[in-house]
Amino acid sequence: EVQLVQSGAEVKKPGESLKISCKGSGYTFTNYWIGWVRQMPGKGLECMGIIYPGDSDTRYSPSFQGQVTISVDKSVSTAYLQWSSLKASDTAMYYCARRGSAFPIWGQGTMVTVSS
Amino acid sequence: SYVLTQPPSVSVAPGQTARITCGGNKIGSKSVHWYRQKPGQAPVLVVSDDSDRPSGIPERFSGSNSGNTATLTISSVEAGDEADYHCQVWDIISDHYVFGTGTKVTVL
DSSP states (O other): OOEEEEOOOEEEOTTOOEEEEEEEESSOGGGSOEEEEEEOTTOOEEEEEEEETTTTEEEEOTTTTTTOEEEEEGGGTEEEEEESSOOGGGOEEEEEEEOSSSOOEEOOOEEEEEOO | OOOOBOOSEEEEOTTSOEEEEEEOTTGGGSOEEEEEEOTTSOOEEEEBTTTBOOTTOOTTEEEEEETTEEEEEEOSOOGGGOEEEEEEEEETTTTEEEEOOOEEEEEO
């Protein structure tokens, strides 16, 4: 079964760093782009960027360029999303998704709460 | 950047047809994908590339795309169709994915 499994919920303070993960299984991880999608409470979906695990080619959406870092470790079939200094406005659900022409496969989501 | 506009809400009686629009400049020249998202769950792809249904999605779900509007049509609506629906395109100019504003479908 093709699936993406994300790391668990996080509660952090403003200014802290964070790295969340998305592990792929059931398919050749290096052959498909992985995207990260943000959903703020009560709001719509926003694509943050995508990465190709085969060569780590990364494309950031303009709103997220410089705000987060997307990376991948092929050896463990895992993609990552990280922040160096969290803000309260980063509080959201974060999803990873495998790209076909659309995003047919999604992780279960990681809730990130940033609060002092 | 490219903007996709959806109505905030659509209400429909059981057994009737729901139509959810997604407006964008010359969207007919792009491939549109649609996702259903129930509360507390991850999105699920229901239509890809304007009108293709992934395996497991009922024939009641169909899509069309022309001019400046794409439409997701849900026929014979059931209570289980109540959810948020999001459209999505790949904006080749800015080289990234764009989602619509989302539409909440309420089954009366």
